[in-house]
Amino acid sequence: MRPFKLLGTCVLSISLSGAAYADTIKVGVIAPFSGRFAIWGKQFKEATDVYVAQNGTSVGGHTIEFIYKDSGGPNPDAAKSLAQELLIKDQVDYLAGFVFTPNALAVAPLISKSKTPTVIYNAATSIITTKSDYFVRTGFTLWQVSVPMANWAWDQGIRTVVTAVSDYGPGIDAENAFRTAFEAKGGEVLDSTRMPLSTTDFAPFMQRIKGARPDAVFGFLPAGPPTFAFTKSYNENDLKGAGIVFLGTGETDETTLKALGDGAIGLTTAYHYSGAHASDMNAAFTAKLDELHPGSVANLASVGAYDGVHLIYQMVAASTGGAGAIEAAKGLAWESPRGPVSIDPETRHITQNVYLRKVEKDATGKLINAEFQTIEAVPDLGLK
Ligand code: PHB
Numbered sequence: 093m094r095p096f097k098l099l100g101t102c103v104l105s106i107s108l109s110g111a112a113y114a115d116t117i118k119v120g121v122i123a124p125f126s127g128r129f130a131i132w133g134k135q136f137k138e139a140t141d142v143y144v145a146q147n148g149t150s151v152g153g154h155t156i157e158f159i160y161k162d163s164g165g166p167n168p169d170a171a172k173s174l175a176q177e178l179l180i181k182d183q184v185d186y187l188a189g190f191v192f193t194p195n196a197l198a199v200a201p202l203i204s205k206s207k208t209p210t211v212i213y214n215a216a217t218s219i220i221t222t223k224s225d226y227f228v229r230t231g232f233t234l235w236q237v238s239v240p241m242a243n244w245a246w247d248q249g250i251r252t253v254v255t256a257v258s259d260y261g262p263g264i265d266a267e268n269a270f271r272t273a274f275e276a277k278g279g280e281v282l283d284s285t286r287m288p289l290s291t292t293d294f295a296p297f298m299q300r301i302k303g304a305r306p307d308a309v310f311g312f313l314p315a316g317p318p319t320f321a322f323t324k325s326y327n328e329n330d331l332k333g334a335g336i337v338f339l340g341t342g343e344t345d346e347t348t349l350k351a352l353g354d355g356a357i358g359l360t361t362a363y364h365y366s367g368a369h370a371s372d373m374n375a376a377f378t379a380k381l382d383e384l385h386p387g388s389v390a391n392l393a394s395v396g397a398y399d400g401v402h403l404i405y406q407m408v409a410a411s412t413g414g415a416g417a418i419e420a421a422k423g424l425a426w427e428s429p430r431g432p433v434s435i436d437p438e439t440r441h442i443t444q445n446v447y448l449r450k451v452e453k454d455a456t457g458k459l460i461n462a463e464f465q466t467i468e469a470v471p472d473l474g475l476k
Contacts, residue, residue, distance in 0.1 A: 115154050115155075115412070116154065116155045116156075116157050117151075117154045117155070117156050117157070117185045117186070117408050117412060117413070118157050118158075118159060118182060118183065118184040118185055118186070119156060119157065119158050119159070119184060119185070119186040119187070119188050119404055120159050120161060120174075120175070120178030120179075120182060120184035120186070120187050120188070121136060121137075121140075121158055121159065121160045121161065121187075121188045121189040122161050122163050122171055122174050122175060122178070122187065122188075122189040122190060122195065122199075123136050123160070123161075123162070123163060123189040123190070123191055123213075124162065124163055124164055124165055124191060125137075125160065125162035126162050126164055127164045127165050128165055128316060128317050129164075129165045129191060129314070129316045129317075131316060131347055131393075132191045132214070132315075132316070132393050133160065133162065133189075135347070135388075135391060135393035135394050135397065136189060136213055136393055136394075136396075136397040137160060137397075138381060138384065138385045138388055138394070139381070139390070139393070139394040139395070139396075139397040139398040139401070140158060140397055140398070140401050141384050141385070142377060142380045142381050142384060142398060143397075143398050143401040143402060143405075144156075144401075145380060145384060146376075146380060147405065151405050151408045151409050152408060152409045154408055154412065156404070156405065156408065159178065159182055159184065161174040161177070161178060162174075163189075163192075163195055165192065166192040166193075166194050166195065166260070166289065166314075167192075167194075167195065168194040168195055168197065168198035169198070170195075171190070171192075171194075171195035171196075171198045171199055172198040172199060172202065175187060175198075175199040175202050175203070176202065179202065179206050179208060184208070185208070185209075185412060185413040186208065186209050186210065186211065186404055186407075186413065186417075187199065187203060187208055187209075187210040187211075188210065188211040188212075188213060188397075188400055188401075188404065189212075189213055189397075190210075190212045190213060190214060190215045191213075191214045191215060191314075191393075192215055192314070193215045193216065193217040193220060193260065193261035193262055194260070194261070195215065196212055196215035196220050196227070197217075197220060197223060197261075200220075200223035200224040200227070201224075203224050203226040203227070204224045204225065204226060207226060207413075207414045207415060208226055208413070208414075209226050209228065209404075209407060209413060209414070209417040209418050209421070210224070210226050210227050210228070211228050211229070211230060211400040211403055211404055212227060212228070212229040212230070212231060212400075213230060213231055213393065213396035213397045213400045214231040214232075214392070214393060214396045215229075215231065215262075216231055216232055216233050216234050216262045216265075217233070217234070217261035217262045217264075217265050217474075218233045218234070218235050218265055218441075218472055218474025218475050219261070219474075221439055221440050221441050221472075221475070222475070225415075225418065225440075226415075226418060227440060228403060228418065228421045228435060228440045228441075229440065229441045229442060230395075230396055230397075230399040230400040230403055230433075230442050231392070231396040231442070232363070232364045232392070232396075232442070232444070233262075233265065233441065233472045233473075233474050234262045234263075234265040234266040234269055234312060234341065234474070235265055235268075235269040235472060235473040235474030235475075236364070236444075236446060236470050236471070236472050236473055236474070237341045237362045237363055237364060237446055238265075238266045238269035238270045238273070238310070238312070238341065238362070239269050239270075239272075239273040239470075239473050240362045240446045240448070240467045240470065241270065241310065241339055241340075241341065241361070241362035241448075242269070242270045242271075242272075242273035242274040242277070242279070242310070243273055243277065244360075244362065244448050244465070245274065245279070245308055245310070245337075245339055246274060246277040246278070246279055248337075249307075250279070250307040250308045250337060250339075251278075251279055251280065251307055252279070252280050252281075252282050252305075252306045252307045252308075253270070253274060253279060253280070253281050253282065253306050253307065253308045253309065253310050253339070254281070254282050254283045254284070254285065254300075254301045254304050254306045254308075254309050254310075255267045255270055255271065255281055255283075255284045255285065255309075255310045255311070256285040256287060256297055256301060256309055256310070256311045256322075257284075257285070257286055257287065257311065257312040257313070258286075258287055258288075258289050258312060258313045258314060258318065259286035259287060259288055259289060260289055262312060262314070263286065263287075263312050263313070264286075265474055266310075266312035266341065267284055267286070267312070269473065269474065270310050271284070282304045282305075282306050283300070283301070283304045283306075285297055285300060285301070287313070289314070289318075291318070292317070292318075292321055293321075293325075294321055294322050294325035294326075295325055295328075295329060297325075298325050298326060298328075298329035298331060299329065301331065301336065302329065302331060302334055302336065305334075305336075306336060307335075307336070307337060308336060308337035308338070308339050309326070309331065309336055309337075309338060309339065310339040310340070311338075311339075311340050311343060312340070312341055312342075313343070315342040315343075315345045315347075315348075315391075315392065315393075316348075319340075319342060319343040319345065319348060320348045320351065320352065322343060323338075323340075323343045323344070323348075323352055323355075323356065323359065324352065324355070326338055327355040332358075337360070338359045338360065339360060339361070339362075340359065340360070340361040341361055341362060341363055342361070342363060342392060343359065343361060344356055344359050344361050344449075344451050344461055345391045345392060346366075346367040346389040346390060346391040346460075346461070347389060347391050347393075349451065349459040349460070349461075350459065352459070353459075354459075356451045356459055357451050357452060357453070357459070358450060358451060358452075359450070359451045360448065360449070360450050361448075361449050361461065362446055362447070362448050362449075363392065363446070363447060363449060363461070364392070364395075364430055364444050364445070364446055364447070365390075365391070365392050365394075365395045365429070365430040365447075366447060366449050366460070366461040366462070366463050367389055367390045367391060367394075367460065367461065368454065368460035368461060368462060368463070369429065369430060369431065369447075369463065370463075371427075371429070371431065373427055373428070373429050374390075374429040374430070377390060377394075377398065377429040378390050378429070381394065390429070394429075395428060395429055395430045398428070398429065399426075399428045399430075399433060399442070402426060402428075403421055403424065403435070406420065406421070406424055406426075407420050407421055418440070421435050421440065422435055422436075422437035422440065423435060423437045428444075430444060430445070431444065431445040431466075432444075432445065432469070434469075436471050436472070438475075439471065439472050439475045439476070441471070441472040441475070443469055443470065443471045443472075444469070444470060445466050445467065445468050445469065445470065446466075446467045446470045447463040447465065447466055447467075448463070448464055448465040448466075448467075449461040449462055449463050449464065450462055450464060
């Protein structure tokens, strides 16, 4: 619907359909494009480029336009003011992105007030989607992946664990999820370490874990420099040599695997996506990514964004925005490069397979997260 000026005297609202009069639907993407976590913004944008290259920019007679804003790392004040700018100045119809839980939580009141559908590509604390009816999430939650990890550990004969997590929302979810599932089986959590988000030296934590002599350590840190340093420190402090098995989620993410080197071989994680997932859809996705951005590798951020953009296109096809778009998202199901997914109508979170993976070398010598077990159609176990 567009205001249409007639004879210079009155303004009528005339419904114009067809591409020639199409409205532009604007999507404001808030993510880190600078600083320690800049890789996330890069991954989001490149995956969006792939989706657009495969599907075009036109949906239901509308043209989709993406506006990217740099929030830096975990910074709720920055996220909030960028959201305000996007909503008021840029007049966006949708918000998207969000790596960090505090950043997503900070925009909840704004999107509720403005009725702006907001697709979370990553921020992974379960509670987020309860904070506004306008949130939909295409990433994962720590409850979703940590419970399968705990169950698998028990099945392997692991009986004692130390948890070590970043001390904020998703870390606490990971700790609670692992403990709940592991203790339900009869396992024992010997110690629960919470590490400051800003920590870069993990040696003291590794010594504390070693001292507790558990069968395994289960960790969560935000993917990027923290996971890289934590995993490196596990190797340097020779926890493996001490017989302490590494259990994780995103620590072996594809963008850090190469730098981790052979020391990563054998690390076991439970996660919703491996860049090496064997499907035609993933092959097409990773090939297009490499064609558009040579050398780029697909990781969790890539599928969070790729499916997030897919969801936005589906919402736009059904309704231009607001509550109608959210209703259209509920129950949607599609095939993703990660496997089959759907949006749970109650939690507005993505239901998906969780894969147990081990780092190994493929036939070309490249380090990959090789999937060896699939737990199908897992919802957000933190809210279910
Ligand atoms: C989060 O803040 O929710 C978060 C950030 C990075 C991750 C996972 C979760 O890798």
